[in-house]
Amino acid sequence: xxxxxxxxxxxxxxxxxxxxxxxxxxxxxxxxxxxxxxxxxxxxxxxxxxxxxxxxxxxxxxxxxxxxxxxxxxxxxxxxxxxxxxxxxxxxxxxxxxxxxxxxxxxxxxxxxxxxxxxxxxxxxxxxxxxxxxxxxxxxxxxxxxxxxxxxxxxxxxxxxxxxxxxxxxxxxxxxxxxxxxxxxxxxxxxxxxxxxxxxxxxxxxxxxxxxxxxxxxxxxxxxxxxxxxxxxxxxxx
Amino acid sequence: xxxxxxxxxxxxxxxxxxxxxxxxxxxxxxxxxxxxxxxxxxxxxxxxxxxxxxxxxxxxxxxxxxxxxxxxxxxxxxxxxxxxxxxxxxxxxxxxxxxxxxxxxxxxxxxxxxxxxxxxxxxxxxxxxxxxxxxxxxxxxxxxxxxxxxxxxxxxxxxxxxxxxxxxxxxxxxxxxxxxxxxxxxxxxxxxxxxxxxxxxxxxxxxxxxxxxxxxxxxxxxxxxxxxxxxxxxxxxx
DNA sequence: CGCGGGTTTGAATGAGTTCAATCACGGTGG
DNA sequence: CCACCGTGATTGAACTCATTCAAACCCGCG
Numbered sequence: 273x274x275x276x277x278x279x280x281x282x283x284x285x286x287x288x289x290x291x292x293x294x295x296x297x298x299x300x301x302x303x304x305x306x307x308x309x310x311x312x313x314x315x316x317x318x319x320x321x322x323x324x325x326x327x328x329x330x331x332x333x334x335x336x337x338x339x340x341x342x343x344x345x346x347x348x349x350x351x352x353x354x355x356x357x358x359x360x361x362x363x364x365x366x367x368x369x370x371x372x373x374x375x376x377x378x379x380x381x382x383x384x385x386x387x388x389x390x391x392x393x394x395x396x397x398x399x400x401x402x403x404x405x406x407x408x409x410x411x412x413x414x415x416x417x418x419x420x421x422x423x424x425x426x427x428x429x430x431x432x433x434x435x436x437x438x439x440x441x442x443x444x445x446x447x448x449x450x451x452x453x454x455x456x457x458x459x460x461x462x463x464x465x466x467x468x469x470x471x472x473x474x475x476x477x478x479x480x481x482x483x484x485x486x487x488x489x490x491x492x493x494x495x496x497x498x499x500x501x502x503x504x505x506x507x508x509x510x
Numbered sequence: 511x512x513x514x515x516x517x518x519x520x521x522x523x524x525x526x527x528x529x530x531x532x533x534x535x536x537x538x539x540x541x542x543x544x545x546x547x548x549x550x551x552x553x554x555x556x557x558x559x560x561x562x563x564x565x566x567x568x569x570x571x572x573x574x575x576x577x578x579x580x581x582x583x584x585x586x587x588x589x590x591x592x593x594x595x596x597x598x599x600x601x602x603x604x605x606x607x608x609x610x611x612x613x614x615x616x617x618x619x620x621x622x623x624x625x626x627x628x629x630x631x632x633x634x635x636x637x638x639x640x641x642x643x644x645x646x647x648x649x650x651x652x653x654x655x656x657x658x659x660x661x662x663x664x665x666x667x668x669x670x671x672x673x674x675x676x677x678x679x680x681x682x683x684x685x686x687x688x689x690x691x692x693x694x695x696x697x698x699x700x701x702x703x704x705x706x707x708x709x710x711x712x713x714x715x716x717x718x719x720x721x722x723x724x725x726x727x728x729x730x731x732x733x734x735x736x737x738x739x740x741x742x743x744x745x746x747x748x
Numbered sequence: 749c750g751c752g753g754g755t756t757t758g759a760a761t762g763a764g765t766t767c768a769a770t771c772a773c774g775g776t777g778g
Numbered sequence: 779c780c781a782c783c784g785t786g787a788t789t790g791a792a793c794t795c796a797t798t799c800a801a802a803c804c805c806g807c808g
Contacts, residue, residue: 314739332649334735340653342645354638357631362642362740393595400592404600406644407580411570414651414696415578418796449754458652460797465756481805497572501552502600656764687786698765703788719773 273374275348276322279436280394283506290391293384300375304367311365317355320381323347326371327447331455332363341456343405344368344429348436353399356382369447401504408502413458416497418467421457423496426477426484431500445483511612513586514560517674518632521744528629531622538613542605549603555593558619561585564609565685569693570601579694581643582606582667586674591637594620607685639742646740651696654735656705659695661734664715664722669738683721 273295280286288295301324304310310328311317328345342363345351351365355378385392408428412421426444434440450468454461471477476492478485486492493499511533518524526533539562542548548566549555566583580601583589589603593616623630646666650659664682672678688706692699709715714730716723724730731737 332645334649334653338653340649342648354641357635357638359638359742360739362742363645397595400595400597403592403641403644406641406648407568407570407601410580410644410647410651411572411578413648415572415576451754461755462757462798463796465754466796469756501598504597504600689786699786700766700788701764703786704764707788 273322273324275324275346275436276350276398278438279348280398282435282438283397284390284394286390286394290388290394293387294376294381294391297376297380297384302373302375304371304373306367306369306371308371309364309366310371310373311352311361313361313364315361316358317352317361318358318378319355320350320353320376320378322350322374322376324372324374327368328365328371328373329368329452329456330363330365339455340458341452343402343409344456346429346432346436349402350395350398353395368452397504404502404504418457418459418463419470420496421459422453422464422467423471423476423492424498425453425457426486427489427493427496427498427500428503430486431503431505435503435505442486442489443483444486447482511560511562513562513584513674514588514636516676517586518636520673520676521635522628522632524628524632528626528632531625532614532619532629535614535618535622540611540613542609542611544605544607544609546609547602547604548609548611549590549599551599551602553599554596555590555599556596556616557593558588558591558614558616559603560588560612560614562610562612565606566603566609566611567606567690567694568601568603577693578696579690581640581647582694584667584670584674587640588633588636591633606690635742642740642742656695656697656701657708658734659697660691660702660705661709661714661730662736663691663695664724665727665731665734665736665738666741668724669741669743673741673743680724680727681721682724685720 273291277286277288277291304326310321313332323345325347328349328351329341330343330345330351331339331341333339345365352361354361385395405428412424416424426446429446430444431440433444450464451461453459454464457464459467468477468479471492472479474495476486476488476495478487511529515524515526515529542564548559551570561583563585566587566589567579568581568583568589569577569579571577583603590599592599623633643666650662654662664684667684668682669678671682688702689699691697692702695702697705706715706717709730710717712733714724714726714733716725
């Protein structure tokens with residue numbers, strides 16, 4: 273719960289005490305190995321998951337093996353709110369890295385947020401933010417060049433971890449293979465590699481074994497057409 | 511309201527009487543000409559709109575003029591639920607065709623759905639459905655070929671109008687120029703034209719001045735990799 | 749030391765874009 | 779009624795960005 277609380281606290285005057293009801297709910301803490309599937313397409317889920325640590329991906333598989341990742345899920349993200357209508361999931365979720373999850377019964381979750389209006393507002397806001405991220409993903413794959421896509425994604429992830437860590441670093445810990453970036457950005461692995469090489473050649477980033485160093489944020493934002501407003505990181509009044 | 515009611519009624523035992531509270535709310539009926547902007551990026555909206563007739567688009571403009579349409583909005587669709595958090599809109603909405611809208615104050619809207627739990631559930635479900643459409647849009651532009659994209663979109667729109675009209679036609683009234691399809695599918699106008707020509711050559715569709723005739727639905731679904739499950743058209747229990 | 753997953757590089761290919769010309773058609777004014 | 783116009787659709791040719799396939803490379807690990 274910590275990442276979620278930190279993240280929400282950043283935007284509104286909500287503290288751990290507002291989360292007590294949620295924290296005391298019966299729940300299971302689950303540990304998943306990288307690559308493990310958590311929710312399968314077609315499954316009916318009546319749980320809500322909160323990511324405690326690690327990264328997950330939501331994705332869809334076409335019959336011929338093509339995969340599209342819809343979103344990276346970071347600590348403090350939640351899914352599947354959709355489960356609150358008892359519909360079948362139309363996509364899968366799996367662990368991108370080793371992962372720790374908190375699993376709550378959807379009905380319990382609902383009851384808890386109904387107790388605490390601030391909590392309800394916080395989760396509504398989380399959902400709004402997540403939808404904005406989905407929309408930006410459409411723009412990224414629909415209308416941006418490979419270079420823009422890669423740069424833009426790096427910058428988005430960088431901001432998103434900042435939202436829960438509290439400060440914006442110039443290093444993005446990126447614990448996933450390039451094939452995940454490829455399936456996220458609608459490109460081939462080969463082209464991801466080439467594009468990263470170009471960004472490195474232009475001294476915009478440097479890559480290490482476990483992440484990306486942002487060398488010139490301003491210029492990277494320019495070439496990537498990145499404007500962080502869509503992430504809705506400003507303070508909100510609930 | 512009629513399209514919305516018909517659409518929701520199809521999935522749950524909700525009738526006009528559940529919508530009375532909503533229908534009696536103070537509201538404005540607005541008529542917009544095709545092309546007119548309804549919500550601009552950056553604007554703070556505290557209204558909810560329900561489409562009575564005509565089509566609208568949500569889209570985003572990059573500085574250099576590239577445009578990505580996020581979604582087509584059909585009669586019975588609603589926006590901007592996001593306004594319920596008083597955030598700035600991160601994209602624009604405009605009329606794709608001549609359009610009639612019902613405009614409600616967000617606070618009134620909220621109060622009304624709180625009165626009637628079935629109504630709240632219905633709108634929650636509408637939101638879930640809309641998010642699923644967004645996700646499918648990511649897959650379409652991220653991992654599908656031009657031919658698949660075009661076919662897939664035609665089939666989606668066809669099902670969506672069926673959801674409010676009550677029956678699945680083989681003709682899709684498509685009152686928009688190809689440039690909108692292009693900006694929706696992340697392709698150039700020229701390529702949209704070429705792709706439609708190919709689909710016609712394969713006798714999958716025929717185009718008329720105002721729409722598309724689906725000649726061989728089954729085969730079109732195959733070549734487009736279309737699986738309607740993501741639209742969540744099955745009956746739900748609230 | 750050798751294996752294996754992931755990354756990089758090269759060469760050939762291909763899908764989609766761009767630019768420019770042509771076409772089709774509905775509306776307008778003479 | 780016809781000439782003209784403008785918007786949108788179509789076609790061709792050249793080009794570009796990204797893919798594919800295959801080989802080489804890197805590095806951590808048994």
